[in-house]
Amino acid sequence: xxxxxxxxxxxxxxxxxxxxxxxxxxxxxxxxxxxxxxxxxxxxxxxxxxxxxxxxxxxxxxxxxxxxxxxxxxxxxxxxxxxxxxxxxxxxxxxxxxxxxxxxxxxxxxxxxxxxxxxxxxxxxxxxxxxxxxxxxxxxxxxxxxxxxxxxxx
Numbered sequence: 001x002x003x004x005x006x007x008x009x010x011x012x013x014x015x016x017x018x019x020x021x022x023x024x025x026x027x028x029x030x031x032x033x034x035x036x037x038x039x040x041x042x043x044x045x046x047x048x049x050x051x052x053x054x055x056x057x058x059x060x061x062x063x064x065x066x067x068x069x070x071x072x073x074x075x076x077x078x079x080x081x082x083x084x085x086x087x088x089x090x091x092x093x094x095x096x097x098x099x100x101x102x103x104x105x106x107x108x109x110x111x112x113x114x115x116x117x118x119x120x121x122x123x124x125x126x127x128x129x130x131x132x133x134x135x136x137x138x139x140x141x142x143x144x145x146x147x148x149x150x151x152x153x154x
Contacts, residue, residue: 001025002050006128008070013093017067017079021050024067024079026094042079042090043067045098052083054098059084059113061100071129071136074153078136080126084113087126087138105138105149118143 002020009015014027016038023043027036041047043064044054054063069080076091079101088101088110104110106123116122124142131137136149 005068006070008072010072010093013072015070015072015077017070019066019068019082022052022054022064022066023050024064024070040094041097042094042099047097059107059111061088061104061110062098064088069127069129069139071131073131073136073151076151076153078129078131080129080138082125082127085116085123085125085142086112087123087129087136105136120147123147 001018004016005019006017014030016025018025023041025038026040028039044050049055052065053060056063064081065083067079068082071078075093076089077093079088081088086104086106089103090099091102101110106126123138123140126138127141128139129136134151134153136151138147140147
């Protein structure tokens with residue numbers, strides 16, 4: 001790992017945001033031995049890669065640029081993608097390396113890399129995430145606020 005930022009356990013999977021490697025590592029269960037390899041990697045196509053945005057030329061649905069905050073609820077995983085100024089939503093929770101996100105919060109599309117101005121629908125340097133009931137709270141550090149999103153979870 002390089003610069004791990006957050007850890008989250010959803011009752012069956014352990015997630016760690018490995019921000020320096022632009023990825024999220026996932027273990028099926030809590031590791032019980034030192035050095036246990038992760039079962040899954042998100043944000044990269046394999047465990048050896050570490051390029052921002054999955055090593056591709058621009059912002060995309062499968063890569064991160066400094067993932068930090070993590071949360072999960074129901075069958076959805078939320079990842080604060082700090083340097084891309086967005087939160088990626090994976091639903092269902094991925095079971096394959098390099099899976100693409102289903103939705104994005106804070107941008108107009110999963111490939112939107114444009115700079116934006118403060119508004120009710122944009123984010124700037126998202127960090128911490130918390131799900132409470134049917135709400136996702138996002139610490140939006142760049143604009144000194146916390147943003148609440150209504151979720152439609154089963």
